[in-house]
Amino acid sequence: MCGPSLLSGNPGFPRTFGIFCDSLPTYMKRVPRLTARRAYAAQDECVEAVLNWQTWSARTFNAGTTPMDEGGNDGIWGSTFFRERYKTFIHDMGFDARDMAAMELGFLFG
Numbered sequence: 001m002c003g004p005s006l007l008s009g010n011p012g013f014p015r016t017f018g019i020f021c022d023s024l025p026t027y028m029k030r031v032p033r034l035t036a037r038r039a040y041a042a043q044d045e046c047v048e049a050v051l052n053w054q055t056w057s058a059r060t061f062n063a064g065t066t067p068m069d070e071g072g073n074d075g076i077w078g079s080t081f082f083r084e085r086y087k088t089f090i091h092d093m094g095f096d097a098r099d100m101a102a103m104e105l106g107f108l109f110g
Helices: 005-009 013-022 024-028 037-060 080-092 097-109
Strands: none
Touching: 005 013, 005 037, 013 024, 013 037, 013 097, 024 037, 037 080, 037 097, 080 097
8 A cells, every 4th residue: 555665664664553553542532642652652653654755755756767557556655545645735735744644644544
């Protein structure tokens, strides 16, 4: 879904994402950061990993030279879905890159 670049650039992501997912009740109950440091550290680390992946992908991807399959998927962004969302939200709508990363982390959780 995200291609190999999310994990190659952030090898600890699967472990941290697992902690993030297991901590969902903590976030839903709005437990303060002070008493749930591990959960919020995982959330922050996951957002940073997605932000790094998206920033690197946006700089690296070139529609003219990046190999794509028949569906438009590539080895940088993975699915065309994420590439198009990034273009729409960042370039067309002016979203902040960190906010976009947090939104995508929620999408990956779902």
